[in-house]
Amino acid sequence: MDDQELDRLIERVHRCDPEIGMALIAAVAEFRRPMRVQITGREGTGRTTVATALGLPEIVETDPVDSPDFAEPELDGDVVVYVLAAGVTDADREALRSVPAGHAMAVLNKADAVRGDCPSVLTAANEATKVLGVRTLPLVATLxxxxxxxxxxxxxxxxxxxxxxxxxxxxxxxxxxxxxxxxxxxxxxxxxxxxxxxxxxxxxxxxxxxxxxxxxxxxxxxxxxxxxGIDAVRTAMSTRLRRAASLRGGRFLDTVERLAARALGSGARDELEGFLRSAAAAQIGLEAAWASPSIEGVVADHALAVPADAAQALQLARWWRNYAGGDVGAPGRRAALAIHHGYVRAWSSLGQHG
Ligand SMILES: Nc1nc2c(ncn2[C@@H]2O[C@H](COP(=O)(O)OP(=O)(O)OP(=O)(O)O)[C@@H](O)[C@H]2O)c(=O)[nH]1
Ligand SMILES: [Mg+2]
Incomplete structure (x- = not known):
């Protein structure tokens, strides 16, 4: 999205309603701040080595989970990489439960120490995925x-x-x-x-x-x-980062909506509502719906599909409406309908321009 667009919005809102203007500045700063990646897990599972293998400058190693010497770390990063070695413990499960859906991934490190061959390593990783409800990938970080x-x-x-x-x-x-x-x-x-x-x-x-x-x-x-196994872990990491950014966009729209409702004069409210109706906001909303944990099973690692023409947009819109009509639960339906709306919007603008 065009950064200047948001800066201009801030200026206009601030002129109408300074208090809402300040709140909007804070919301935009939160929306734009760099991603924070935490690496965590029990002591000695290889967290430092995994962080080195990932080679991301923004990665921070937390205090260890379930250690007598440390308080439990707060797992509030945009992405939380949970490092396991050998089995899954109750402490691992509990720590991962504190991470909001869609923000965690796990690594079964020291896969070279799993007795047996490659299939048994994959089985162990799949078991951990099932037990933790978080995608777990095998890794030999030292290698x-x-x-x-x-x-x-x-x-x-x-x-x-x-x-x-x-x-x-x-x-x-x-x-x-x-x-x-x-x-x-x-x-x-x-x-x-x-x-x-x-x-x-x-x-x-x-x-x-x-x-x-x-x-x-x-x-x-x-x-x-x-x-x-590092390539798969890196790919999963960039998927997680992309989704975390999208989910953050969804929270930003929610905040702007709340600010619009709170704005006293009609000026600031009109500005904020105008933004919420803009193509930029629609795109942020579409990406947030795409990143929704409730449809992760369907979307898997795919990036949001950008329709090439009106026909394709219509086809995508239909597919998602059809999906929303199935037995997918309320959060899944909400995300699917938001994606449907996004593609209907794309269809109408592609139809006008192409
Ligand atoms: N066999 C094997 N050893 C590993 C692997 N990854 C890390 N290690 C070893 O495990 C030990 C602990 O690794 P660290 O990366 O220091 O683990 P950590 O979780 O950061 O440890 P603390 O911060 O001290 O809790 C080191 O001796 C590493 O060499 C791996 O994939 N396979
Ligand atoms: Mg360490």
Whole structure:
């Protein structure tokens, strides 16, 4: 939205009604303030490492949850990243219950320590999603940090290739076996590999090199990055941030509505109501409805669809009206009808101009 539009609104409202003007200034400041991301969870679950792996400057680590040494942290960030390791406890559940719907995501960190293979890690993450009611993604934060900070070196690639070609299935059963095994390369360079990539990373690299011994160091680094799970976590993070911004827009419109009702003279009220009827406000309302937690299952990770022409707008409007008519509960119906209205509005303006 055009920032100057809001600044001009503030000026006009302030001229009519200084008190409402001041309240509007505060509401606009809240609407525009930078996003705040909190990273939280119990002690030692890997919160600092996950924050480093995400590499977001605005991320803040809270005091740990469920610790005898700290008061429970207030989880009021625009996005709250909850880090789990191993299982879900009652304290985790309780802490997440305090986060407003639509603002939390969870990471099942130390996925390399989950006994078993990749499917059992996914099962564990899905279990946590079900138990917590918050989408939970598996992650090996240490590997993500390492693969982002520095790639597999030429020396490491040489050792990994030699080990991969030896094809010893028992090699990666444990760190001790890996160092002690009778295999190409010396124990020192294998220990160095473990120090940087740990057994999980080494195992993933060897599997990749067994399938394709020609892989470059850069390609192996990319495979390690993928194996860490960080890409999915980053994607979920940006979805959450986008939604948090949209939900904040919805709260801003609610505040403006309240201010319009409170305004004494008709001048300020007319200005505020004019804004609420504007295309900019309609867009904010549409995005807020799209981000509504009640329809998250339908919308999933999709961004708000912008119709290319009137026909498409009409099709989208119909789809959402139809959805609103189903058995979707009151909040779901409200969000769906708001989206329907938004597309009807888009249809009418696209019809006029195109
Ligand atoms: N195996 C494994 N270890 C990890 C992973 N992520 C973090 N760790 C290790 O877990 C330990 C704690 O990590 P931190 O990032 O300091 O965890 P934290 O939650 O910030 O810890 P506190 O702030 O001290 O409560 C460190 O030894 C990390 O190296 C992971 O994905 N896998
Ligand atoms: Mg920490």
């Amino acid at each position: 993500a940090v390492q693969a982002t900070a520095s790639g597999v070196t030429t020396t490491e690639l040489g050792v990994l290739r030699a080990l991969a070609s030896a094809d010893r299935p028992t090699l990666t059963l444990s760190p001790d076996l890996f160092v002690a095994a009778d295999a190409p390369s010396d124990a020192g360079s294998r220990r160095a590999l473990l120090e940087r990539w740990e057994l999980f990373g080494v195992t993933a690299a060897l599997a990749a090199l067994q399938r394709n011994p020609q892989l470059s160091g850069r390609a192996v680094t990319q495979i390690l990055n993928a194996a860490s």
